[in-house]
Amino acid sequence: MDVASRSRSRVEERLTRLEEEFGPPEVTQTTFEVSEERYQRSLERSRDGQLDVRCVVRDDDGAVLLREGNGEWLVPRGQTEPDERLSEAVKRIVREAAGVDCTVTDAVSANIHGIRNGDDESAGTVYRLSVVFTADVVDAAEQSGESVRWDAEPDAVSELV
Template identity: 40%
Template sequence: MDAAGRSEQWVENQLGRLTDEYDSSSVHQTSWAVSAERYERIAGVAANERAAAGVRVTNADDEVLLVRDRRDEWAAPRGRVEPDESLETGAIRNVREATGVECAIEDVERISIVGVGDETDRDRSSIYCLVVLFAGSCGPDERVDPAETPVRWRRSRPTDGLDPGVLAI
């Protein structure tokens, strides 16, 4: 099976597992056309290395944990999932590394499937990447110091979802 087939199978397996564990969730699909060189780089990594995950963490005051992202916007903490991690483990690690906050996952908020195609050869099969935003919470003692880090608790819930661009592939 080629890279495109392996990536499609891996995404299908993960979607099935997430549906079984968290019931239904909204799934969005988008596609990108990238250079042949970038397509080859993406094809060269294992399917489970093409995943990103984060958590929309709320606290007891119903505030949402946000970090300033690479585009200088406030968003849920998120990042790449390592090859040896589950989506959930990667999401929790990404929150901890970005904010210092320990959280628990309660549900899936959004799933995005990104089909990556070769812009120079439209006949090549898409390689699929998976981006998952979980919903979660943290204990009452979890605090952040906004003076020292680009992390905030905010009462208003931004409508931004997990940007599939976070994959940085």
């Protein structure tokens, strides 16, 4: 089985697990070309079965949890560990990114990324899955640090959900 078939098969397995745990999310697909370095990184993550996670965490007032990253305020994000249950991965990623505990409520969208090597047309397309989850904060008082905030009207969320 080639790279494209294996990575596509892993994405389909993850989508099945996602559906079993949360029901069917809205699924879209995007294909794009990247550099050799980024392609190799995607290939490695594909082999491990990692999935990219973004989580929109809301507090009791509806404000969204944001974390500063690369000069921008973004929702918590990260990658799953191999064989990690999806809801547990989301909770871990939110805790590591922002220092708060949450309860995962839904998987609202999934995007299948077809990644082509822009430097080598003969390299197979690698497929990766990125999922946006929603969650409610368990205890907003736990959040700490200047790199984390709650925002009632965050721009980062509008492009995700």
